[in-house]
Structure formats: C-alpha cells, structure tokens
Amino acid sequence: MVLYSINEFRTGLKIIQNREPCVIISHESIKPGKGQAFSRVRLRQIISGKILEKTFKSGDFLESANITEIRLVYVYHDNEFWYFMDEKNFEEIAVAAKIIGTNIKWITTQLHYIVTLWNKVPILVTPPDCIELEIIKITPIKKNSTGSSGVKLATVSTGAVVKVPFFIQLGELIKINTRLGTYMSRAK
Incomplete structure (x- = not known):
C-alpha cells in the first residue's frame, strides 16, 4: 500500500477516497500567509463518474488505488458476461453487462477497448473515441x-x-x- 502526501498530488493520480477508486482531475496547492498549507482537489470517482471537491491539509495522506488499464479486444458475449481478450497472452476477461453500462451500445467484435481493473477486477470499459x-x-x-x-x-x-x-x-x-x-x- 502506497500513501501519497499532498505534495505528491498530480493530475491523473489514482487514489482511494471513501473506499472507492478516484482519479485526480485538478489540484491547487495553497500556502496562506497565516496557518497551515492545504490542497484543493477535484476528483472523479472511476466507477460512478461523480465529481468530488475535497480539501486536504498538509499532514494528510491518501492511499493509492491499485488501478490497471489494459487494451483488450472484444470477442463475444453470453447471457451474463461480455468477454474481452488480451492479444498478447490470449487470456480472456469476463465483464458483467452492468459494468459496461451505457457503453454497451458501442461494443462490437474485433475492436479494441480499454478495460480498467481495480485489484484485478473489471470496473470500467471504455470504447474508442x-x-x-x-x-x-x-x-x-x-x-x-x-x-x-x-x-x-x-x-x-x-x-x-x-x-x-x-x-x-x-x-x-x-x-x-x-x-x-x-x-x-x-x-x-
């Protein structure tokens, strides 16, 4: 488990906030003339897509999220799952339809998608632009x-x-x- 202090915050950093993986959209370090330094941070929850605004003091630490984004090819689906394959090692990853959400209308065979894994469990499927x-x-x-x-x-x-x-x-x-x-x- 890696902890980040507010001095290490940067755009794109993936952290855990309220037991959910988030990505930092923007941050602003503020050093007032009197008092403790703090950082205003805008976060996007990866699973729900909600935007949060938080303020962290200089002594605060946040846990890093074990997030991996991999490029996979959509192969097929059955009643419950949609299957994506890694072209390097031919491993398949099954993703539930509820995780794909509204992006399901853009899923077509033999196209590459970005599958986001949190602790090796799929949480998001992103189609090409x-x-x-x-x-x-x-x-x-x-x-x-x-x-x-x-x-x-x-x-x-x-x-x-x-x-x-x-x-x-x-x-x-x-x-x-x-x-x-x-x-x-x-x-x-």
Missing part, C-alpha cells in the same frame, strides 16, 4: 417544407440510434463519436 458502424435501419422521412437540410434517425449494427444527415443511406458505414453518441462522417 471514434468507431465505424453500419446502418441497418433508417426511419422514413416525411416530405415537408424543410427542404433537404436536417437529420433523421438511423439504427446502427450494435442497436444504437444516431441522428444522421438526410443524405446517409441504409447499409452505409459511418463514423460515430462514442463520447457524445453523435454522427461524425461517412467512413472511408
């Missing part, structure tokens, strides 16, 4: 006076629904921003 998916269904367009500009809803191969421009057709490959869930462009 941009993925290419095929459109399998498009909502019909009602002809009206809006002209040719605007958007329509398209369902992609993973089941996610994305707003796309009118010129996009059924069966096309499109690039999607997974952070925002939005159309970026046609795939080349």
Whole structure:
C-alpha cells in the first residue's frame, strides 16, 4: 500500500477516497500567509463518474488505488458476461453487462477497448473515441417544407440510434463519436 502526501498530488493520480477508486482531475496547492498549507482537489470517482471537491491539509495522506488499464479486444458475449481478450497472452476477461453500462451500445467484435481493473477486477470499459458502424435501419422521412437540410434517425449494427444527415443511406458505414453518441462522417 502506497500513501501519497499532498505534495505528491498530480493530475491523473489514482487514489482511494471513501473506499472507492478516484482519479485526480485538478489540484491547487495553497500556502496562506497565516496557518497551515492545504490542497484543493477535484476528483472523479472511476466507477460512478461523480465529481468530488475535497480539501486536504498538509499532514494528510491518501492511499493509492491499485488501478490497471489494459487494451483488450472484444470477442463475444453470453447471457451474463461480455468477454474481452488480451492479444498478447490470449487470456480472456469476463465483464458483467452492468459494468459496461451505457457503453454497451458501442461494443462490437474485433475492436479494441480499454478495460480498467481495480485489484484485478473489471470496473470500467471504455470504447474508442471514434468507431465505424453500419446502418441497418433508417426511419422514413416525411416530405415537408424543410427542404433537404436536417437529420433523421438511423439504427446502427450494435442497436444504437444516431441522428444522421438526410443524405446517409441504409447499409452505409459511418463514423460515430462514442463520447457524445453523435454522427461524425461517412467512413472511408
């Protein structure tokens, strides 16, 4: 167990706060003219994504989180788990659907994902920032006076629904921003 003092705080440091792994988003060391030095820290809880703001005094120590991020390939899923494989040693890691959460709509085979492990247990699956998916269904367009500009809803191969421009057709490959869930462009 490694302990960090407030002098060792830096952005990206992973620590344990309230028995949950957190990452430091930002920190500010303050040395007042009178009194003890302290540090204001913004933390993001890795599991829930909540943002916390904490103040630590100069004598405080925080425990480091045993967090590992590994790049794995999604292989398949069954009723309970989604399986990711390490391409180096061919080990598989099973991840429950509740851990994947809303990112489940961006999971497709043979794509690389970042799986975050806390004490060797998966706690988070992060898809790539941009993925290419095929459109399998498009909502019909009602002809009206809006002209040719605007958007329509398209369902992609993973089941996610994305707003796309009118010129996009059924069966096309499109690039999607997974952070925002939005159309970026046609795939080349």
